Amino acid sequence: MAAQPKRNSERQSDSGILAKFTSSAIVSLGKQAANDAAFVSKKLLCSTGKAAWIAGTTFLILFVPLIIEMDREQQFNELELQQATLLGAPPTGPSHK
Template structure:
């Protein structure tokens, strides 16, 4: 039995010039190591950091505004609606009893 077992597939030949130490880096390595690319990466990281902070604080502000609206404004809206219904009921009862409707005088 072989000391090294292989599982299916094929083996690729070694790349040429891999052993030479005088090989100069390819164009992608040169571009990746350039000052412009590293500055761009840093700017992108900074932009992502600021965006995350902004989203987090915006979410907190939305939560505060939403809960404040539920606690303060919704009961006020309900009470105003209830008052309006009560006024309409009073006007309806007055018209049934024969009292003159309260409102602007009829035009002449």
């Protein structure tokens, strides 16, 4: 059984209901709220990305060299302790500056 095409008057009433619905105040408020939420989300995402960039570059510039230097000093202290042990000196704890 094939679907019968709607009559002209039925099409007009359907488009009238749809037009009334899309132009209602609730729908326009919903669209405005969705646009506002998208705008805020975009701004938040951009500012979060900028903050992550600043934090990452600050970490690389300030803390990575510090970590490398602390590791180098620890290796140097272990080497001194090992040499002192080989030479027969009594082992001492790590020296503090």
